[in-house]
Amino acid sequence: MTDSIKLTIYRRDPDLDTAPKYQTYEIQPEPGQTVLMALYHILENVDKSLAFRASCRSAVCGSCGMHINGKNRLACETQLAPLGNEICIEPLPHLPVLKDLVVDMSSFWRKYEKVRPYLITLKEPPASGKERLQSIPDRKKIDDFIDCILCACCHSACTLDAWSDGYLGPAVLAKAYRFVADTRDEGGAERLKLVGSEEGVLRCHTIFNCTEECPKRIPITFGIQEMKKKVVWGKLTGKM
Amino acid sequence: MRLITRERYIGRGLGMWAFWLHRLTGLAIALYLLMHIVVISSVVGGAKNFDAAMTFLKAPLFILLEMGLIAAILIHGLNGLRIVLFDLGYGVKKQKEIFIGAMIIAVVPLVIAFAIALPHIIG
Numbered sequence: 001m002t003d004s005i006k007l008t009i010y011r012r013d014p015d016l017d018t019a020p021k022y023q024t025y026e027i028q029p030e031p032g033q034t035v036l037m038a039l040y041h042i043l044e045n046v047d048k049s050l051a052f053r054a055s056c057r058s059a060v061c062g063s064c065g066m067h068i069n070g071k072n073r074l075a076c077e078t079q080l081a082p083l084g085n086e087i088c089i090e091p092l093p094h095l096p097v098l099k100d101l102v103v104d105m106s107s108f109w110r111k112y113e114k115v116r117p118y119l120i121t122l123k124e125p126p127a128s129g130k131e132r133l134q135s136i137p138d139r140k141k142i143d144d145f146i147d148c149i150l151c152a153c154c155h156s157a158c159t160l161d162a163w164s165d166g167y168l169g170p171a172v173l174a175k176a177y178r179f180v181a182d183t184r185d186e187g188g189a190e191r192l193k194l195v196g197s198e199e200g201v202l203r204c205h206t207i208f209n210c211t212e213e214c215p216k217r218i219p220i221t222f223g224i225q226e227m228k229k230k231v232v233w234g235k236l237t238g239k240m
Numbered sequence: 241m242r243l244i245t246r247e248r249y250i251g252r253g254l255g256m257w258a259f260w261l262h263r264l265t266g267l268a269i270a271l272y273l274l275m276h277i278v279v280i281s282s283v284v285g286g287a288k289n290f291d292a293a294m295t296f297l298k299a300p301l302f303i304l305l306e307m308g309l310i311a312a313i314l315i316h317g318l319n320g321l322r323i324v325l326f327d328l329g330y331g332v333k334k335q336k337e338i339f340i341g342a343m344i345i346a347v348v349p350l351v352i353a354f355a356i357a358l359p360h361i362i363g
Contacts, residue, residue, distance in 0.1 A: 070250065093249035157249045159259070206326045208255030208335055222332045229329040 003085060004028050007038060009050070010090040011100050020097070022088075023047075029080045035089065036064055036075035039101075052101040059215065062149030065092055065156075066101055072153035072213040092156035108152050111168050115176040115194050120187025138183040145178035145223060147216040154210035154220055166199040170210035170220045173201060177223030180230070189240070196231035196240060204228065254336045262319050265312040272309050300361045310353050314346035 004026050012020035025042050036054055043050050054064040057076045064075040067090040069083055080087065095103035126132060154170040155161060161169040168176075176195050179185045195201050201224050210220040234240030251259075282293040296302075322338050325331050331338050 067249070070252070072249070157251065159249070159251065159256070162248050205259060206255070206323060206332075206335070207251065207259045208253055209249070209251045212251070212253040212255065219333055221326075221335075225326055225329055225332045228327060232327075 005080060005084075006086045007042070008086065008088045009039075009042075009100070010097075011050075012097050013049070014099055031081075033080050034076055035066070035068055035073075035078045035080060035083075035087070038080060039075060039089070050101075051099040060149060062151035065151035065153045065215075067091065067093055067156075072157050072215075074151060074153070074215045077215065092152055094162040095152070095156050103152075103156075105152060107165075108155055108169070108171070111172045112150070112175065114168065115172055115191060116187060117172075117175045117179070119179065119182070119185055120190070121184070122186045132184045134182075134184055141181045141183075142178055144218045145174055145181065147218055148174055148178065149216065150175075151215060153213045153215055154218075157209040157213040159207050159209060160203050160205055164199070164203060167203045168195065168200055170204075170224065173204070173224050173227065174210075174218060174220045177227055180227055181223070192227065192231055192234060193240060195227055196234070201225075201228045201231060254339055258319055258322070258335075258339050261315055262323075265316040268308070268312045269316060272312075298360070303357050303360050307350070307354060307357060311346070311350055314350060315343070318342035318346050 006024050006026055008022050008024045010020060011023045012018075025046055027038055027041060027046075029038070036057060039050065039052050039054070043052075052064065052066070052075070054076065055061040056063070059074050059077040062074075065072060066075050068075065068078055069088055072092060075089075089101065091097050091101045091103045095105065095108070098104050121132070148171065150171060152171060154174070155172075158167075158170050161167050173195060176191050180188050180191055204221070204224045206221055206225070208221050211218075211222075214220060231240065279293055279297065283290040319339070319342055322331075322335070322342050325338065326335070
């Protein structure tokens with residue numbers, strides 16, 4: 001039998017309006033068990049008041065972003081075994097906590113909407129009535145960035161985001177880059193105007209916390225720097 | 241309903257270290273410039289006054305502090321070049337390697353400076 005492990009979980013009940021506390025649960029881990037499975041185990045068998053967000057259990061939906069042992073990760077794809085016998089689970093940093101591990105993402109979504117996160121086209125759709133085609137090398141350019149699942153792991157790891165309420169943040173800028181780099185998209189100039197401000201790409205201090213924490217290993221800072229380059233050249237040549 | 245924001249994220253990546261080193265060395269260099277102005281302005285009180293200030297600054301403690309200054313300038317300057325590279329769009333995906341490289345380059349002049357200063361520190 002394997003040793004039991006201690007899960008220390010950040011707890012806060014908004015109805016009681018008391019200070020947050022840490023509660024420790026002891027569980028018997030099973031082989032291959034993930035942090036999310038352990039949370040479900042606690043919810044079903046130990047403490048029915050525990051709140052957390054989760055949905056797909058396969059690192060696709062981006063709901064279960066949490067701060068686990070000092071790192072932002074997806075609970076569903078993080079296994080217990082490599083984390084040791086004592087595991088600390090906290091909500092994503094510097095986002096307002098609604099209850100326990102559930103954070104208020106509304107500011108994140110408000111910023112997300114600002115960059116118009118959808119394909120903007122001016123040309124008529126192809127006469128065939130099918131999809132807009134793209135060459136393989138062109139598609140390769142956005143390979144990394146289409147993987148974003150909007151879990152906010154990068155967003156809540158960003159130092160500049162913590163310091164400045166208005167900063168769009170890495171996830172939002174990565175989404176903007178996903179369309180700026182897409183050859184089918186024609187809203188590039190407009191989008192660069194949106195992100196080419198003090199609260200956009202120019203606020204990035206290249207600390208790379210976002211790139212470190214991204215569960216999908218997207219080179220977020222690379223995308224931000226590419227847009228920074230485009231914005232600066234656009235302003236220098238008077239095109240923006 | 242009152243919302244509580246949890247404590248800030250504490251970055252442990254190399255980029256975070258580079259960022260804090262850059263900030264702290266920048267502040268140290270700014271502080272040095274202030275002290276430098278104070279020391280140089282002692283010349284207003286005449287040549288003797290200035291000589292006295294210079295003799296005072298030959299104490300081993302100040303030579304050690306000067307080594308710190310050289311280290312701060314090397315770290316700040318070389319990491320500054322690293323940041324400029326990123327802003328020009330180069331090496332963003334190799335940021336860790338570039339930081340380690342910059343710090344290795346910083347060590348060479350620092351060791352030379354120490355070798356020169358050591359007799360003055362020991363006396």
